[in-house]
Amino acid sequence: MTMLLDVADVSKVFPVGGGPGTWARLKRRFAKGVQELPKVHAVDDVSFVIAKGETVGLVGESGCGKSTLVRALTRLIDVSDGTIRLGERELSRKAARVFARDPDRRRIQMVFQDAGESVNPRFTAFDAIADPLRRLRNMSGRELTARVEAVAAQCGLPLQLLTRFPHQLSGGQRARVGIARAIAVEPDLLVLDEPTAALDVSVQVVILKLLQRLKREFGMSYLFVSHDLSVVRLLCDRVLVMYLGKIVESGPAASVFEHPLHPYTQALVAAVPRIGEKGAERLRLSGEPMSPIDPDPSVCRFYSRCSRAADACKITMPALRRFGERAVACHFAEEFLPKP
């Protein structure tokens, strides 16, 4: 298996001002620059790999750092620490602004959440798909037209719709435009940030099938970010579960959802509504999540809401430990391991 993307120890912190008010203002004034300000640890020491042709799911609740991680590895923002390797290239040392004009820019592309909001409203569908080709491939004229039409056809977008603006397209058609412009430059890795969250179930199915077909045809790798576990289960080979900036569990999608080892994953799986099943198994998260601002490095991030919390969780932060193909960051993972 050849590695495509290798993310090692990536962290991203954002300094925060500490809010309004006199005290915060004084603190900011006397703080010695940005280093002294409190920091949000959006992504904290995250490592994972994506193989060629693999589909990896990234799940977690809103605010857990999924989007920051995705932005960091698509090089839309700079990382605070760690390395991102795409094949042989080390990307994290290049500033995001410089990388925007890099020839390798085309190798990682992204499909954003709601194509209605992420496509320029003044661009027609044609322009939206042509834009990356013009910028990254220097295409123009007849060659460009041919390429745009070919990509649109691959994504099932009728050619007569190419002259339309985003607001004249339906949700499913907009999603196709978002996918078409991302795959136009033939990326190796496609990052999908909840591509079907804004769609109805019937359209969602069509888009998911389209994504699966494109993957088979072009051999791309996918990083599929979603909080819809039932979709992740169908589309992904492997899954990463994030909680407050940390990866708490990873492994093959089927076995993670069958036998979740981390208490957070267990609560997540139990919360997914299923047809014909009353909410009998009431494994619910209580309490509030911990603040991501300067969290205590020795306390488990999930401690405040965990059903299995013990004193050990306050003393040492559990590290991500491997169990065969699985990896879990919990002191009590052995308790939940399936009996051989």
Add this chain to the structure above:
Amino acid sequence: MTIAPTLSVEGLSVEFRTRGGTVRALESVSFSVEKGETIALVGESGSGKSVTAYAVMGILDPAGRVSAGRAMFGGLDLLAAKPSQLADVRGREIAMIFQNPRTALNPIRPVGRQIADVLIRHGNVPRREAPAQAIEMLRAVGITDPTRRAKAYPFEMSGGMCQRVMIAIALAAKPSLLIADEPTTGLDVTTQAVIMDLVNDLAKELGMATIFITHDLALAGQRSSRIVVMHAGHVVENAPTQELFEHPLHPYTAELIAATPDSAASLDELASIPGSLPDLRRADLPPCRYSERCPRRIDACAQPLPRPAPGASHIVACWNPLTAKPLAMRTPTESAA
């Protein structure tokens, strides 16, 4: 049973006048909900779920007009009631949880005050006791440190907490009917489960009738005893939850179940629904608005939809319904729309 239902909607039709023509958003929508019962209105976007709720609450857009039908609540027809009558019923007897708590809450008023407002207006609570009771309400919906949170503005709270505040406002006056319009869209699954538990528990405690509007068939199945499936402004099927999933009679319901991701073992097993909603402005809309997408269309579909038998518990608006055939035997229809 002789108990009158809490709310009974009969033959509700709603039209919107737009520049492009009259949109017939709802046509002959009928359903009822009994005391302590939770029903779900399910359908894709544009099927008329929210319009139904808005019509019942009397908060339709000015362009909208109720052209036919009744909505009996107690002895009062909500659709014909005077604004002053409605104002007394709304908030006190019927409450609504809106889709997006961030836009539904007043952004420049602390949440505790917003709950107190409802208590004073509808809950017969003296003005001086309202703030303390508002804090109790916040505690009841599971907000930690309610005394501090009562002073917070909506932007200072997370989506899940705003939704809890909405629930507290809706339930402040102990209504007998609660309409929850997609109460958990935009929330995480873990928060969704907690919020839905909360609504269910409080509904049980107060003996409320609940109308739960959602596009998530699986969630509806888990939380309601009866499901009303809507498509393009029609009720296409209305059945007890279990029966609906085991023996869907309307082709659209069956397609909807087959398209729900968690029912499938692999992506290939998922079926998509061909076609899209018809343009509701058209003058030549067929009597069955699904017939143009329907794989089971027959000649009879051109005549007006069949009238449901009075008192039937499983109602389907179809001339050629599926027979009670187990789900597993249906072959998923292949399509590439």
